[in-house]
Amino acid sequence: MKISKMLRSFKFAFVGMAHLVRFENNAQFHFLATLLVIFAGYWLNIDRNEWIIIIFAMALVWSAEAFNSAIEKLCDKVETEQDPLIGKVKDMAAAGVLFLAIAAAVVGCIIFLPKIF
Ligand SMILES: Nc1ncnc2c1ncn2[C@@H]1O[C@H](COP(=O)(O)OP(=O)(O)OP(=O)(O)O)[C@@H](O)[C@H]1O
Numbered sequence: 236m237k238i239s240k241m242l243r244s245f246k247f248a249f250v251g252m253a254h255l256v257r258f259e260n261n262a263q264f265h266f267l268a269t270l271l272v273i274f275a276g277y278w279l280n281i282d283r284n285e286w287i288i289i290i291f292a293m294a295l296v297w298s299a300e301a302f303n304s305a306i307e308k309l310c311d312k313v314e315t316e317q318d319p320l321i322g323k324v325k326d327m328a329a330a331g332v333l334f335l336a337i338a339a340a341v342v343g344c345i346i347f348l349p350k351i352f
Pocket residue numbers: 259260261307314315316317318319321322323325326329
């Protein structure tokens with residue numbers, strides 16, 4: 236196991252994260268939502284287990300968004316023209332984000348709404 240190689244991989248992953256937040260519109264929306272949820276979590280004083288669930292929900296959405304953006308970039312590289320198959324690939328990748336985003340929103344409602352009302 237090479238630590239230096241692992242650290243290099245971490246560096247590339249952080250570059251990928253920075254790229255997502257700087258250039259991807261949907262990721263910028265997730266970034267704002269993440270800040271809002273963290274703020275609400277502190278403000279409404281959610282407990283340890285609720286933090287764990289919220290952190291997992293947010294991480295899953297971020298992860299799906301990263302894969303979706305990577306698939307979009309790859310599609311744009313291999314096909315610059317309109318292509319029905321490329322369209323389906325992009326739509327299915329986007330569906331992967333939507334599944335998790337809906338689940339995360341429901342989790343957020345279950346945790347936050349009873350504390351607000
Ligand atoms: N080359 C293509 N061929 C066919 N349909 C495409 C193609 N590119 C995009 N589409 C359709 O347009 C939709 C949006 O694609 P696009 O790449 O613009 O994604 P996006 O979610 O708007 O992301 P971004 O704003 O980051 O580019 C796709 O889900 C797909 O239905």
